[in-house]
Amino acid sequence: MKTILVLNIKGGVAKTTTACNLAYELARGYGPTLLCDADKQGNASRWAGCKDPYAPAALGQVLTGKKAIKSTMLYTKHEDLFVMSSNQSLFEANESLREDTAAPAWQTRIALAFANLEGACDWVVVDCPPDLDYSIVAALLAADLVIIPVTPDADAVDGLWDTFDQVDSASAANHKLRAMALWVRVPNAWTPPKTFNTQAVPWLKTRIRESAPVLRAKNVARPIREESPGCYAARDYKALAAEIREVLGRG
Numbered sequence: 001m002k003t004i005l006v007l008n009i010k011g012g013v014a015k016t017t018t019a020c021n022l023a024y025e026l027a028r029g030y031g032p033t034l035l036c037d038a039d040k041q042g043n044a045s046r047w048a049g050c051k052d053p054y055a056p057a058a059l060g061q062v063l064t065g066k067k068a069i070k071s072t073m074l075y076t077k078h079e080d081l082f083v084m085s086s087n088q089s090l091f092e093a094n095e096s097l098r099e100d101t102a103a104p105a106w107q108t109r110i111a112l113a114f115a116n117l118e119g120a121c122d123w124v125v126v127d128c129p130p131d132l133d134y135s136i137v138a139a140l141l142a143a144d145l146v147i148i149p150v151t152p153d154a155d156a157v158d159g160l161w162d163t164f165d166q167v168d169s170a171s172a173a174n175h176k177l178r179a180m181a182l183w184v185r186v187p188n189a190w191t192p193p194k195t196f197n198t199q200a201v202p203w204l205k206t207r208i209r210e211s212a213p214v215l216r217a218k219n220v221a222r223p224i225r226e227e228s229p230g231c232y233a234a235r236d237y238k239a240l241a242a243e244i245r246e247v248l249g250r251g
């Protein structure tokens, strides 16, 4: 089983779009997949049709040691795609850990929980918030790969460097961890300007192109491939799943 975090501490750079559509493509082509919503906004949960304002956030339950991971997983309408749903209560779960710093058992809880999914899931894809709270610090200990989506603008490239630094610090405690950047929302046939100075970072070969149907698919909570199979982004997310399979090996 492989764990992938979609993380950039810059907001609005297509993290959720990438996490949801990558999870869908992995489930469709490469084995059972868990989409873990680690953002209190609950956007991935809404996309998966599983947002419940009254149920405690699944990751919060695991992080605070209140529930076993398998009892927090929900079926989605897509075959082989499961979700751990989230909402604002994830904020309280994270806050409750502030007092827990003397004996930080929470740090390893997510890694231990994901390890329990071996045999049940081939892939875990975590949709991260645009910041680093306790749940993300703990999830970094479980990750094989951090995908850092970057839109073609200077602020997003700044976010890339900051996120890379955070992953670098986490890799001292998780030796298998690596990070790769992903261009998202780029025009067709685009090349990054030299001023972005992005050579020092490993990039995924696939680029996700700007496509009008992406917003439409989000608003009706559908995978882009189901909403508009021929559009650039649908083809690119399919290619991304194939590349991830190649980069990480079997799930």
Ligand SMILES: Nc1ncnc2c1ncn2[C@@H]1O[C@H](COP(=O)(O)OP(=O)(O)OP(=O)(O)O)[C@@H](O)[C@H]1O
Pocket (backbone or CB within 6 Å): 010, 011, 012, 013, 014, 015, 016, 017, 018, 039, 041, 043, 128, 129, 130, 184, 185, 186, 208, 209, 210, 211, 212, 214, 215, 218, 233
């Ligand atoms: N390839 C694309 N083409 C066109 N629009 C896109 C594409 N990818 C994402 N978008 C749009 O960009 C916006 C931001 O995307 P998304 O919500 O995935 O970002 P995010 O990084 O998860 O945001 P946040 O930091 O708030 O969690 C959305 O309106 C989405 O529809």
Ligand SMILES: [Mg+2]
Pocket (backbone or CB within 6 Å): 015, 016, 017, 039, 043, 128, 129
């Ligand atoms: Mg998001």
